[in-house]
Amino acid sequence: MDFQKYNQILTDVSDQTVSVLMEPGTYIQLALVVLLFGLTYFVANRIRRFVPLLASLPPEHQADQDPVRRVAGKLGNLIFPLLTVLVLSLTAEISDQMFGQAWISNTALILSMLLVYKTLIQDFVKNEFVAFVFRWVGLPLLFLHMVELLGPIIEILESMRVTIGNIEISAYGFLRVALFGSVLFWLGRVSNSTGQEIIRRQDKLDFRTKEVAAKMLQVAIIFVVFLLLLQVMGINLTALAVFGGAVGVGLGFGLQAIASNFISGIIILLDRSISVNDFIELEDGRTGIVRELTLRSTTLETFDGKDIIVPNEKFMTESFSNWTHKNKKQRYRVDFSVAYDTDIRKLVEIIKATVAEHPQVISGDDVPFEERPDCEIDSFGDSGVNMFVEFWMQGIDDGKNRVGGDLLLMIFEAMREHGFEIPFPQREVRILNENYGK
Structure with a gap:
């Protein structure tokens, strides 16, 4: 009995297929769909040629372009599928009125919608995991919606419920929050990164204005995503406002340090x-x-x-x-000592000339006198004369700009070359009574 039933179904389907294939309207629709695909492809290419902003960019040049230009080029890839969807929507209505059936136009329309979705994933989703989810979860859902099978599936998922106290959780609600929550967080992340890149590329704004605008954009996007996620979860924002007022008072005390750091x-x-x-x-x-x-x-x-x-x-x-807020130039000093019998005036000129030879030390006749290297006596020590040399340089004397160590070596070599003695502690012992202790 079952075999006869399935055989009858196959026979009916076969008869309907033959009757459809025998109708002239079927081939007219097929020819019209092919013609429309070619026409929209030609029009899309002409639009991108006459509007250079929408032209596609080679992959090797995309990183160097302004983010607005990159986004516009990717939006240009959507012109062809979007034009096809628009034209096929009108064609399906006309075919239904003229031939009484429009299944070829509707099938082409579904394929065009899937092409739009695939282009969006390919051009705008860079994360491999997110692209995988959109491709293998979102694409089937879109297809089921286009063929009007998503509604019955949603009803089945809605019937699968779990009650925990006063809270009812359905399989559809869980999947909806997981899917749309992922989409919202991805959109927030993409909008945040793109918006901040656009802001930081504005040469007319100074650094601090760019940072403030970028951080404000980040906070606004997080706030909007949070509100949209609450709507997806079915939480009433009016009731949440009362709860938020009470929580806000507690957070004001508990998160006082965080708020202070934020401000x-x-x-x-x-x-x-x-x-x-x-x-x-x-x-x-x-x-x-x-x-x-x-x-x-x-x-x-x-x-x-x-x-x-x-x-x-x-x-x-x-x-x-x-140290480097308004002026990158900094003044430093290097200390050293010489023996008491040194010709100090001659030494001072030699040291100033030696220090001025360092490439990172600011020196020269065009430099103001107070910024040139200067060598002076600091004090008189136990073993020699304590000297120091002052100099100006760009940046900090540490890390990559370590200058002090180089100058000490240059001063040491210059003093040895010119015969100046570097003192060291000496002690003189005198024996007053040679016979003491005998």
Whole structure:
């Protein structure tokens, strides 16, 4: 009996297929669909040729282009499938009115929609895992929706419920939150990275304005994604406002330090007291170069490769030294000693000339007198005359710009070359009574 039933179904399908193939309207639709695909492809290419902003970029040049130009080039790839979807939508309606059936146009329309989705994944999703999920989860869902099979599947998933107290969790609700939550977080991440790159490429804005705008964009995107995720989860935002007011009071006390660091970070970026690559000396003596500024903390990199994470509030409540804030030039001194019988006036000129030969020391006739190397007497020591030489240089005398050690070696070699003696501690012992103890 079952065999006869299935045989009858196959016979009916075969008869319907033959009748459809025998109708002239079927071939007219097929020819029309092929013609429309060719027409939209031609029009899309003409549009991209006359609008250079929408032209595709070679892969080797994409990294060097402005993010707006890269996004526009990728949007240009959507012109052909979107035009095809628009034209086939009209064709399906016309075919249904003229021939009483439009299954070829509808099939082509479904393929065009899938092509749009595939192009979006290929051009805009760079993360391999996210692309895998979109391709093997989102694409089947879109296909089921286009063939009107998604509704019955959703009803089946809705019937699969688990009750925990007053909370009901359905399989459809869980999958919906997981799928749309992943999409929202991906959109937030892409929007954040693209927006920050666009902001930081604006040459008319200074560094601090760029950082403030980038951080504000990041906070706004996180807030919007959070609200949209609550909507997907079915949480009433009106009821959440009452709960949020009570929680806000508790967070105001519990997260006071975080809020203080956040506000301090905005103040630092606006008052321009600290910038990336500034050399900072904290009140406790720790020093480092500013490598990163966030709304919570500032990262200082020491010359021995360590990172110091400093809460932004510390820069508001404690004093610190910014060595390179407004002027990169710094003055340093190198100390040394010579014997008492040294010709000091001759030595001073030799040392100043020796120090001026270093390529990182600021010197020359065009340099102001007060910024040229200067050698002076510091004090009279037990074994010799204590001298020092002052000099100016660009940057900090440490790390890659270590100049002090080079100058000490140059001074040592210059003194030996010209016969100047470097003193060392000496003790003179006198025996007053040679017969004492005999």
